Structure formats: structure tokens, C-alpha cells
Amino acid sequence: MKFSIISFNNTSSARNGLITTDHSEIKTPVFMPIGTNGVIKTILPKELYDINTNIVLSNTYHLFLRPGHKLIAQGGGLHQFMNWDKSILTDSGGFQVYSLAKLNNISDEGVKFQSHIDGSSQFISPEISMEIQQSLGSDIIMAFDVCPAGGEDKKVIDNAVEQTNKWIKRCKSYLENNKSIYNWNQCLFPIVQGGVYPDLRIKSVNQLISYSTCGMAIGGLAVGEEKNAMFDIISMMDEILPKDQPRYLMGVGRPTDLVRSISLGIDMFDCVLPTRSGRTGLAFTWNGRINIKNSKYQYDNTPLNNKTSNFDLNKYSKNYINHLFNTNEILASMILTLHNINFYQEFMYAIRKNIEKGTFDAFHDEYIDKL
Amino acid sequence: MKFSIISFNNTSSARNGLITTDHSEIKTPVFMPIGTNGVIKTILPKELYDINTNIVLSNTYHLFLRPGHKLIAQGGGLHQFMNWDKSILTDSGGFQVYSLAKLNNISDEGVKFQSHIDGSSQFISPEISMEIQQSLGSDIIMAFDVCPAGGEDKKVIDNAVEQTNKWIKRCKSYLENNKSIYNWNQCLFPIVQGGVYPDLRIKSVNQLISYSTCGMAIGGLAVGEEKNAMFDIISMMDEILPKDQPRYLMGVGRPTDLVRSISLGIDMFDCVLPTRSGRTGLAFTWNGRINIKNSKYQYDNTPLNNKTSNFDLNKYSKNYINHLFNTNEILASMILTLHNINFYQEFMYAIRKNIEKGTFDAFHDEYIDKL
Numbered sequence: 133m134k135f136s137i138i139s140f141n142n143t144s145s146a147r148n149g150l151i152t153t154d155h156s157e158i159k160t161p162v163f164m165p166i167g168t169n170g171v172i173k174t175i176l177p178k179e180l181y182d183i184n185t186n187i188v189l190s191n192t193y194h195l196f197l198r199p200g201h202k203l204i205a206q207g208g209g210l211h212q213f214m215n216w217d218k219s220i221l222t223d224s225g226g227f228q229v230y231s232l233a234k235l236n237n238i239s240d241e242g243v244k245f246q247s248h249i250d251g252s253s254q255f256i257s258p259e260i261s262m263e264i265q266q267s268l269g270s271d272i273i274m275a276f277d278v279c280p281a282g283g284e285d286k287k288v289i290d291n292a293v294e295q296t297n298k299w300i301k302r303c304k305s306y307l308e309n310n311k312s313i314y315n316w317n318q319c320l321f322p323i324v325q326g327g328v329y330p331d332l333r334i335k336s337v338n339q340l341i342s343y344s345t346c347g348m349a350i351g352g353l354a355v356g357e358e359k360n361a362m363f364d365i366i367s368m369m370d371e372i373l374p375k376d377q378p379r380y381l382m383g384v385g386r387p388t389d390l391v392r393s394i395s396l397g398i399d400m401f402d403c404v405l406p407t408r409s410g411r412t413g414l415a416f417t418w419n420g421r422i423n424i425k426n427s428k429y430q431y432d433n434t435p436l437n438n439k440t441s442n443f444d445l446n447k448y449s450k451n452y453i454n455h456l457f458n459t460n461e462i463l464a465s466m467i468l469t470l471h472n473i474n475f476y477q478e479f480m481y482a483i484r485k486n487i488e489k490g491t492f493d494a495f496h497d498e499y500i501d502k503l
Numbered sequence: 504m505k506f507s508i509i510s511f512n513n514t515s516s517a518r519n520g521l522i523t524t525d526h527s528e529i530k531t532p533v534f535m536p537i538g539t540n541g542v543i544k545t546i547l548p549k550e551l552y553d554i555n556t557n558i559v560l561s562n563t564y565h566l567f568l569r570p571g572h573k574l575i576a577q578g579g580g581l582h583q584f585m586n587w588d589k590s591i592l593t594d595s596g597g598f599q600v601y602s603l604a605k606l607n608n609i610s611d612e613g614v615k616f617q618s619h620i621d622g623s624s625q626f627i628s629p630e631i632s633m634e635i636q637q638s639l640g641s642d643i644i645m646a647f648d649v650c651p652a653g654g655e656d657k658k659v660i661d662n663a664v665e666q667t668n669k670w671i672k673r674c675k676s677y678l679e680n681n682k683s684i685y686n687w688n689q690c691l692f693p694i695v696q697g698g699v700y701p702d703l704r705i706k707s708v709n710q711l712i713s714y715s716t717c718g719m720a721i722g723g724l725a726v727g728e729e730k731n732a733m734f735d736i737i738s739m740m741d742e743i744l745p746k747d748q749p750r751y752l753m754g755v756g757r758p759t760d761l762v763r764s765i766s767l768g769i770d771m772f773d774c775v776l777p778t779r780s781g782r783t784g785l786a787f788t789w790n791g792r793i794n795i796k797n798s799k800y801q802y803d804n805t806p807l808n809n810k811t812s813n814f815d816l817n818k819y820s821k822n823y824i825n826h827l828f829n830t831n832e833i834l835a836s837m838i839l840t841l842h843n844i845n846f847y848q849e850f851m852y853a854i855r856k857n858i859e860k861g862t863f864d865a866f867h868d869e870y871i872d873k874l
Contacts, residue, residue: 169826169827169830169832170823170826171827171830171832171834173832173833173834174833174834174837175834176550176834176837176838178815179547194830198826198829198830199801199822199825199826199829203801203802203822206802206804207802207820207822207823208804213820213822213823213826214823215815215818215819215823430570430574431574431577433577433578433579444549444586447586448586449578449584451570451574451578451584452541452578452584452585452586454570455540455541455569455570455584456540456542458569458570459540459542459565459569461540461542461544462544462545462833462836462837463542463544463546463547465833466545466547466833466837467547
């Protein structure tokens with residue numbers, strides 16, 4: 133994996149870059165749609181190509197439980213399994229074992245937990261997380277970390293930082309001693325923890341920085357803390373994270389969060405918001421967010437996004453999508469999810485264009501409170 | 504609408520033809536996927552184009568109840584509403600008021616019924632059915648008929664024939680006195696009734712034939728009667744229906760039924776089978792029907808249809824689709840529905856090719872018991 137910076141914004145830390153993996157070129161800042169089970173819900177891969185998606189995120193935790201990483205590996209890996217030719221980043225399972233599973237025990241060795249699907253006893257260690265992600269063939273492998281909730285005591289957060297530090301060594305060691313079964317590069321991102329505590333964040337960065345060869349992630353934010361506290365940490369991290377590597381802010385967020393984080397030097401994002409919202413009737417548009425189920429759209433023949441140029445999405449009127457939701461048609465979720473991902477991709481494109489043209493500040497001010 | 508016959512099979516009544524509407528050219532024999540609510544469930548229109556679909560069926564009854572034909576008309580008609588540029592045939596509502604709604608009363612005037620959605624009192628007459636279909640902009644309008652269940656007494660069937668006869672005159676009269684609001688032709692197909700009684704079928708054809716200017720449908724079959732009784736009637740109808748117009752067998756069916764009906768001179772079909780089966784895990788393949796949810800496909804990396812050439816469907820392995828069903832992913836239904844419609848379209852293409860090459864008999868014998 134390579135990363136190069138293409139242009140800077142003079143009045144903020146926003147920058148345009150290019151990540152090159154063995155599967156695709158990815159212009160940054162980038163938003164990665166989430167394909168938890170090896171599928172972006174309701175979307176065919178070729179539709180994602182049509183709307184300029186070059187990387188997706190999938191989940192170690194889910195694929196480990198169903199269908200199992202060995203099954204996917206015997207078929208040629210996750211790219212082939214899900215018919216996706218471009219890049220894949222996999223989350224390590226660290227976040228999901230805390231947020232989804234019934235947790236039994238965190239030890240130095242790893243995490244014992246009960247599957248949220250069938251209650252079965254399961255175990256993931258740093259080594260197992262690496263084995264799973266290596267078997268899946270992920271272009272970007274995330275370190276196995278401890279991610280406490282936002283409201284935890286400082287002592288708990290500190291312990292998470294220390295455990296994450298012990299585990300990065302084992303992640304790195306596993307990958308050095310076990311070569312990839314694929315003929316492409318698989319690169320490890322450490323995940324910085326430390327909650328909203330500047331001293332713990334600094335400690336975590338210092339512990340992890342020597343393991344960061346291609347990119348670094350900020351975990352443990354957007355997990356319940358105040359928005360301003362989150363941005364204070366991101367701003368502080370901007371000063372201490374390597375500038376020559378992409379910075380990935382995990383689990384964020386709304387378009388307004390993206391604009392603000394980009395001004396603070398973030399390059400990569402993922403969030404369920406555009407996909408999950410698409411299934412519940414919430415549409416992101418350049419004029420704000422709207423609930424397409426609202427009866428006021430029943431006679432509205434206009435499209436959701438008449439600025440879009442690269443897709444036939446603007447041939448679907450608001451009243452048609454409203455009708456599809458009223459009649460419980462799956463196509464409602466399909467069209468709206470596609471619309472929302474397309475909107476996010478066009479939003480990121482607009483940000484990159486504005487950084488390039490030196491007009492990012494005006495764009496930032498226009499959209500910081502809108503979406 | 505125009506219809507021309509292109510080639511015949513020497514040893515049966517099978518024939519290749521071409522229907523030309525103002526929206527598309529349709530090679531016959533043709534299978535029409537069903538888009539009940541103005542949407543082929545789980546499929547985007549452009550995906551249907553990709554698999555060579557030139558006509559779809561939609562439903563007067565459903566669109567009348569939701570969102571209402573006037574709403575669709577004010578937006579430019581059903582083609583524009585559902586983003587579908589090719590031909591549309593609409594069912595008249597005759598079948599649905601008997602099969603779906605709670606029926607209150609059939610009179611000479613029309614049918615009073617309770618909506619299956621909210622129990623509200625509704626009324627459709629021949630005139631209202633024509634008004635709805637004209638407002639929708641259907642290329643092919645079906646006559647409003649009385650369609651009794653397969654097991655009804657001969658007297659009931661006879662009454663249905665007589666009522667259908669009275670109503671065709673009113674359908675025709677309405678269309679003559681009310682011009683289309685669209686700049687394309689909208690053509691009326693009468694629907695022959697008569698159950699499994701040859702004398703009633705003959706009577707019905709004789710009553711309706713003068714109203715048949717562009718095509719004729721056979722209704723009241725595949726409604727619970729014996730299969731052989733159905734084919735006996737189709738065979739008899741082959742002798743008495745106009746040969747220079749397309750014959751549409753409503754609501755049929757399995758691929759084996761299609762092959763057999765085509766050998767008896769049928770040109771057009773519709774059925775929920777490929778779409779509904781796709782949502783429940785049943786796949787049609789050249790080797791027979793399979794249940795993709797079966798655990799034996801868990802390690803099967805091969806595609807469902809390795810003969811397909813015009814689509815990226817063969818990039819999805821059986822084990823991936825199996826995984827999608829296991830994880831309740833909507834994409835499972837999407838891929839399998841698309842696969843099944845594609846299979847039907849390729850099956851019809853193969854039939855047309857075999858008629859053209861004079862090898863239809865061999866194809867008929869190979870598939871008559873297989874699917």
C-alpha cells in the first residue's frame with residue numbers, strides 16, 4: 133500500500149491524497165460503505181463501481197461467525213466471494229465483541245464472548261483476528277484492540293490503551309511469521325485508543341507509532357462521548373499523528389462530521405449511516421436530510437438529487453420512492469441506500485475538488501451545520 | 504401494436520413472432536416478469552434491460568388502490584413512474600378482485616369489493632378498469648373479465664362467460680369514447696373464459712373474436728384445475744383462436760408448462776414463479792430446480808448458471824448466495840430473483856432459437872419433464 137499527498141488546504145489541516153493498494157486507487161478523503169456480512173446491504177457490487185466506490189469495509193467478527201473465514205479462503209478470499217474487485221478494509225472484531233456480543237471475559241490472551249447469533253462460546257485473540265483477516269484477503273487489516281465505551285472511567289480507558297499496546301506487538305508478530313496466502317499486499321493499521329483523555333491519547337500514539345507503516349486509525353471515538361470532546365481529541369491527534377500516512381477515524385459519521393474532521397486532517401471514514409438510513413426512509417440531499425415516507429412527497433415528481441450526473445438515480449421521483457416504502461417494496465431500500473451512498477461519494481468528491489481549488493473553507497462553512 | 508410471425512415449427516403449433524409496440528420490439532414466445540406494484544420486486548429496471556426484458560406486467564388492482572392511477576397519470580404515466588422505457592401490459596383487475604379482495608358483490612354494473620389492504624369499500628367496473636389502464640399508459644390493456652375458480656359449477660362458468668361478453672362491449676366503447684392522454688397506442692386484449700368446458704370456450708371465443716384486434720388472452724386456466732385438462736383446453740383453443748394475433752396464456756407458469764404451451768401455439772406468458780421463488784431460495788437452472796439454502800451448497804464455489812453470457816450473474820457462487828440467505832441479506836433475494844428472470848429469458852431465447860433452427864421438438868422433449 134502506498135499513500136501520497138496531492139494537495140493541502142492552506143487554512144486548515146484538510147488534504148487530498150491517494151492510497152494505492154494492489155486492488156485499487158483510492159482518492160482521499162474517502163468514505164467507505166460498510167459491508168458487514170461481505171455485502172453492502174441491498175447493493176450489487178457493479179452498482180457501487182458505477183458510483184465511484186473504490187474501497188469497502190467488512191467485518192471480521194461477523195464473517196468469523198458466518199460463514200467462517202476458512203470457507204471464504206477456500207473459495208479464493210473475500211474479494212472473489214463477494215464479487216468485489218477493488219479494495220477491502222476489515223475491522224478487527226475488537227469493536228464488535230464489545231458492542232454486539234455478550235462478553236464473557238477479556239484477558240491478556242484475548243476475548244471470550246458469546247455469539248450474538250446463537251449464543252455459542254467464541255474466542256478471538258490478536259493472533260486469531262490476524263489469521264481471519266489474512267484469510268479473508270483484506271487489503272487493509274485492522275489491529276485487534278480494546279475499545280471501551282465513551283463513558284468509562286479513566287482507569288478503564290488506560291487499561292484499554294495498555295492492552296491495545298500489548299496486542300499490537302502480537303498482531304505484528306503474527307503477520308511477520310505467517311505469510312499471506314494471496315499474491316497481494318495486506319497492510320496493518322494500528323488503532324489509537326485513549327477516550328477523551330489527551331494524555332492517554334498521546335501515550336497510545338507513542339506506543340503504536342512504530343507499528344504504523346501504512347496508516348493509523350483513531351478508535352474509541354463516536355462511542356457516546358460529547359461531540360465537542362470528540363473534535364477536541366481529533367484536533368489534538370492532528371498534531372501528533374504521522375502526516376505522511378492516512379488517518380482513519382473509525383465509525384464517523386454524518387456529512388457535517390466528515391467536513392469538520394477533514395478540516396482536522398482526517399483522510400478515511402466509515403459509517404452505517406447512509407446504508408442504514410436508506411432502509412428506513414431517510415435521504416441525504418444537498419438541501420438537507422428528508423424523510424421520504426412523509427406524505428408531502430406523494431405528489432412530488434422531482435428526483436432526490438438533481439445534481440447527480442453519473443447514474444440513473446435521478447430518474448426515480450420522490451413520489452415513486454414514497455410509493456415503494458408505502459407498499460413495503462424492497463426496491464425502496466435499494467434505491468434509497470444507493471442514493472445515500474452516491475450522495476456521500478459526491479459529497480466527498482466535492483470536498484476533494486474544493487481542497488484542490490482552494491475553496492474548502494467556503495464549502496466547510498456552507499455544510500458544517502446542514503447535514 | 505403490430506404482430507408478425509417470423510417462423511413456424513413444422514411438427515407443432517410453435518411459432519416465432521415479433522410484437523411491436525410504441526415502446527419496444529418483443530420477440531415471441533415471450534415471458535413477462537410481474538411488477539405488481541409498478542416494480543419487479545427487488546430489481547432495478549436497468550438490470551431488466553441487461554437481461555433482455557422488453558415487456559413487463561403490472562396490476563390495475565394494486566395500482567388503483569396504491570398509489571392511485573391519477574397520481575401516476577399526473578407524473579407522466581406508469582412508464583415514467585417506474586423508470587421503465589419498454590412495454591407494459593396491465594392486468595385488468597378482474598382476476599385480483601376475485602383472488603385477493605374480499606368480494607362483496609358482482610353485478611352487471613361491476614364488482615364491489617373490500618380492499619385487501621385496509622378493508623375499504625371499492626368498486627371496479629369495465630369502464631373504471633379501462634380508465635385506470637388508460638391513465639397508467641399501458642401498451643396492452645386487458646379487458647375486465649369475470650374469472651371464476653377452477654372447481655366452479657358449469658353454470659357459474661357459463662355466467663362468467665356471459666358477463667365477460669357483456670363487459671367487453673363496454674370496455675371497447677369506453678376506449679373509443681375516451682382518447683388516450685399519451686402519444687402512444689394502447690391496445691385492448693379480450694380474455695377468453697369458459698373453464699375446462701370446450702363448448703363454453705368456443706362460445707367465449709365466438710363472442711369475443713370481433714373485439715380482438717391485436718391479441719387475445721386465455722384466462723381462467725391455472726386456477727386449480729388438473730394440468731391435463733388445462734392443456735386439453737389450450738390445444739383446443741389453438742384451433743379456434745386467430746392465428747395472426749398473439750395468444751397470451753395468463754398466469755402460466757413453470758418452464759415445462761411454457762414449452763408445452765408453446766408447442767400448442769401460445770406466444771405470451773406471465774407468472775410470479777421466477778420472482779417469488781427467487782425470494783424463497785428456489786433457483787431455476789438448466790439442470791433442474793434447486794434450493795440454494797440447502798447446506799450442501801455451503802462449499803460450492805460454482806455459479807448457478809455457467810451458460811449465461813450476458814450478465815455478471817455467474818460471478819456469484821452458490822456458497823455466497825447460500826451465505827446471503829443464512830444471514831438474511833436482501834441481496835440474496837436480489838441475486839436469485841435476477842438469476843431466475845434471466846434463466847426464464849434465456850429459456851425463452853433457447854426456445855425461439857430452436858424454433859428458428861427447426862430443432863424445437865428435441866428441445867421440447869428434453870425439457871418437458873425437467874423444470
